Amino acid sequence: ATRSESNDQYFNSVFITAITGIIDIYDKIILFPYSERSYSGLSAGRFLNAPEKFQRGRKQKIIDTTRGNIGITICFESIYPDFVRNLKVRNADFIMNIANDSWFGKTSEPYIHLYSNIARAVELRIPVIRSTNNGISAIITQTGKISASTTLDTQEILTGEVSKYKISSIYAGYGDLILILSALILLSGILLKNKTAI
Structure with missing residues (x-):
């Protein structure tokens, strides 16, 4: 849902609710290019009946x-x-x-x-x-x-x-460390192969 903190502060948000009401709010952090975030002044918001620019969530x-x-x-x-x-x-x-x-x-x-x-x-x-x-x-x-x-x-x-x-x-x-190590092993293999071929 679109949430506003002021006239020019809009967020794409999820409201977490319980029987007692709203208990928390999550604001979207990674904004979609052009529809939620403008580039060089270009935004599709006006064509989508939405704000031209959203604010990024903080956490x-x-x-x-x-x-x-x-x-x-x-x-x-x-x-x-x-x-x-x-x-x-x-x-x-x-x-x-x-x-x-x-x-x-x-x-x-x-x-x-x-x-x-x-x-x-x-x-x-x-x-x-x-x-x-x-x-x-x-x-x-x-x-x-x-x-x-x-x-x-x-x-x-x-x-x-x-x-x-x-x-x-x-x-x-370990996250992307696996990819980094794999790339290093691959690079080492290529270098060793080229060295033995000389």
């Missing part, structure tokens, strides 16, 4: 519940492995991804967005709950299996069970 949020800690991501924040990994490092038991995929229509984009959430579940060994306004909402296990989902361009209520999974992954523990 990631872990919501403490009786069922476990939930790390919140909004829309395409879920495509960034290290961003989601930081929620796992901060003891999130589940990842919740809330997205508006309606502007993609019946294209491959909503499926690509879903698959990026599957990748986060597998690489971090963490269940992901995905809620969208027009499908595809899904419950994804830590192994990447979709245990429940809705269909694209429909309004449905999705129910299912999600279990904590305490075994971590190598990527959760």
Whole structure:
């Protein structure tokens, strides 16, 4: 939802509610180019009936519940492995991804967005709950299996069970260090091969 702190301060936000009312707010940190963030004065906000520029959120949020800690991501924040990994490092038991995929229509984009959430579940060994306004909402296990989902361009209520999974992954523990070490090993192999060929 769009949240404003003043006439020119808008945030793309998730409101966390309980019986008592709003208990917390998460403001989106990674803004989508041109629709939420302008470049060189260019913004699509005026064509989308939305603010021309949103403000970045200040910090990631872990919501403490009786069922476990939930790390919140909004829309395409879920495509960034290290961003989601930081929620796992901060003891999130589940990842919740809330997205508006309606502007993609019946294209491959909503499926690509879903698959990026599957990748986060597998690489971090963490269940992901995905809620969208027009499908595809899904419950994804830590192994990447979709245990429940809705269909694209429909309004449905999705129910299912999600279990904590305490075994971590190598990527959760070491992040992009694995890629750096792999690149160094590959480079060393190329250099050694070239040296012996001379």
